[in-house]
Amino acid sequence: MARVTLRSLTKRYPGGVTAVDALDLEIADGEFFALLGPSGCGKTTLLRTIAGLEAATTGQVIIDDVDVTRLPPGDRDIGMVFQDYALYPHMTVQDNIAYPLKVRKVNKDERRGMAADAAGNLQLGELLERRPGQLSGGQQQRVAVARAIAYQPRLFLFDEPLSNLDAQLRVEARTFLKRLQAEIGVTTVYVTHDQSEALALADRMAVMQRGRVRQLATPEEVYRRPNSLFVASFIGSMPMNLLDAEVVDGALDIAGSRLSLPPDSAEHVTSGDRVVFGSRPEFATLHDEPVDNALEGQVAVAELLGNSYLLTVEGSGLQMRAVAAEAAPNGTRVWVTFDEANCLLYRRDDGGLVGSPRVEGDEAVDADAPRVAAARQ
């Protein structure tokens, strides 16, 4: 088991792209840690630098108090599962699983036993003599995991291991991975661009953008209190409502309508502050007659989610989304209220949550982009 510490880790590619930018991170022993971010945010590079497949430009990778920054990958005692599974087509399932053991000079009987054990753990016992080409995608994925656990490394790295599975299988594999990790308790770093995967699996997660960690917290915290507009717009299967607002006399003015200030945020803002009001569709309620603290609009689209509907409401130049138990015909006049305990305010200039430290540098400028995109959808 292992504890991973990254100290001002930087990876700059020749050509000047900085994929990982002076990153500090501590991953606890036995933790399931997810790295989440849009493509190109540096999460895979970070994972590969931990593995030793990329050399760090500066900074340190420390595993269990040992600086491994300059160690070759084979000496770091790490198991990794790749997006394409990287199974060897010319070897049987058994030989694939046992291959790392063979490289480590475990004798033949012992490694066959260890491979069979790992395969048994992952319900692959029947398939040991098959070739990877004869397996389904889900089975291949499990063989890749079995190969990573068979030699009992102290650290698991997963690079988008579920992206190649279809949606249904992905949920099954997700549950399976989480249970497996809990059982064997090996520290795990899991890279994904799928926010639902990160939320579902991780004990703790880092949301990355441009080589930096934008929020480091538990999935619950990231979901309920995204600390910047970037994270707010990235997390959640339904886009968060992000509406431009101004603080006026202890209340919010949104396109001429008045909403009361969210209690958590009230002390951090003063009259005249230009902010962005954020609330998830799940915490919005529709009313069919005028109520206080509501934004008025007309139903534009109704989408079935399963046991509820996602309604898009438009009015006064605003667009809002709300989850409702029942659909309403297009054009219906509605008043939308938001659960105050789950409303957030962001500073409009740098995109940070009000009351939080200011976001520095170019990220602050960038923070505007996702919000504008979200508002105009």
Next chain:
Amino acid sequence: MSPSPVRSPAVDAPPAPGGKGRAREDAGSQRSPAEVLGVKGAASFVAPAVGIVGVFLIFPALWTLYLGITNLRLTGLAAAEPQVVGLDNVTQALSDPSFLNALWVTAIFVLGSAVIGQTVLGLGLAWLFRNWHGWGRQALEVLVIFAWIIPGSVVAFLWIAMLDGESGTLNALLPGGVGIEWLLTYPMLSIIVFNIWRGTAFAMLLFGAALNTVPPSHLETARLAGAGAWRQLVDIVLPTIRGHILTALLLVSLWTFNLFTPFLLTRGGPNFQTEVLPIYIYRVAISQGELGFGAAIGAIMLVINLAIALVYIHVLSERAA
């Protein structure tokens, strides 16, 4: 490259859910060319190619087979009225020390320059330069392809200039003025080196492309397990590019087997030490005028070529099974 082992993604890709079914539907929805054009229309498209192949390939091959069972000579009575002698030419060749010598010399030439030389060296060079990318690699490939596109006769004379005893470049470079007549002292080695220099470029380019088909994650998984470069090569790379290796071996050994250019360096000598089969046929059929006998040996070469090809194809198909 007819028995191309380049694996089609459709065959090799893990069976993606629904993938197979979709491929089948696509195939079903497309009409074959024969359906669109009609049999006659389709035949008219193919006819020119079939005609050219027939005139320049099939007819000469059959004609050679026919000549091989006659006693046709370049001059004299048998030139005007050749007699059919059946398999006499073949039995005569099989007991002829000159033929057996030529066969042996050819075997060494193919093994040394095609199998060990071009294929192994080409693979080694491709492996060595696998991490080169960008303009460096392009420059290397351009340079290397020059060795391949320069006509064989030009290359042969360049090597004569290199290996000549009195004014050769090699002797000039060697200290002490040894003045070795390389082509006379080491004739077999000379033609092997000549052919390696000429053909390795092809193998290297082919293997360079083949190495690109090995997914990086396969090698990275091995690296994480602690496998060094040699282990990665043996355990992962070679099995993955096995098809490419077999194709290269097939092409290069057939080309080398039928190569006549060593004649330009050594004329088969000294004392028939470098008389490979094509040179032997040239000596028998043209110099000595025994066209029928030469044609029979040509037919034997054809059979050997076929045998080599069949062995490779068999090994290739074993892999697919």
